[in-house]
Amino acid sequence: xxxxxxxxxxxxxxxxxxxxxxxxxxxxxxxxxxxxxxxxxxxxxxxxxxxxxxxxxxxxxxxxxxxxxxxxxxxxxxxxxxxxx
Numbered sequence: 001x002x003x004x005x006x007x008x009x010x011x012x013x014x015x016x017x018x019x020x021x022x023x024x025x026x027x028x029x030x031x032x033x034x035x036x037x038x039x040x041x042x043x044x045x046x047x048x049x050x051x052x053x054x055x056x057x058x059x060x061x062x063x064x065x066x067x068x069x070x071x072x073x074x075x076x077x078x079x080x081x082x083x084x085x
Contacts, residue, residue, distance in 0.1 A: 024049055
């Protein structure tokens with residue numbers, strides 16, 4: 001697939017076709033949290049989609065290195081099945 005470089009203000013831009021976005025599971029109507037890392041290897045420009053942080057990573061950042069006490073810090077909610085608490 002050939003993609004052309006275009007002028008965008010004082011920068012250059014590459015338009016990514018919708019089919020490529022679909023392959024990357026990117027909603028073409030919502031780019032709010034989509035970002036890429038750029039690497040240059042020789043004459044190759046490599047774009048890698050940044051992975052979204054998992055819930056665990058977000059919780060780990062919030063904890064600031066403190067250990068969580070699951071009996072106090074986590075509300076698991078009411079039982080929804082035949083669980084025994």
